[in-house]
Amino acid sequence: MKTDTIRAPVGATSRARRLLSRVISWIAEREEKRLSRLALAELTDEELADIGVTPAQARREAAQPFWR
Known part of the structure; x- marks a missing residue:
């Protein structure tokens, strides 16, 4: 029995990982x-x-504020 899988377009995964990495770095x-400001x-x-x-x-x- 064959199941169909949905695959992300080529490169979409690496773009998503880079975006997630940038968001984590920003946080x-x-x-x-x-x-530092509290100290x-x-x-x-x-x-x-x-x-x-x-x-x-x-x-x-x-x-x-923390975002500045």
Whole structure:
């Protein structure tokens, strides 16, 4: 007994994999930014001064949405 199978066009699978890879990379980059901003928000004024950032600059950066 023969069954018919539906196959994706040639190249469609590799395009889908590349797209999925780019989406996963974008999500990972956004998560890294989010975590960095959370850490920045927790630094003391002295720690911020050590890295050359003012408290106002740190607050502005920490307030950015994750997609920026």
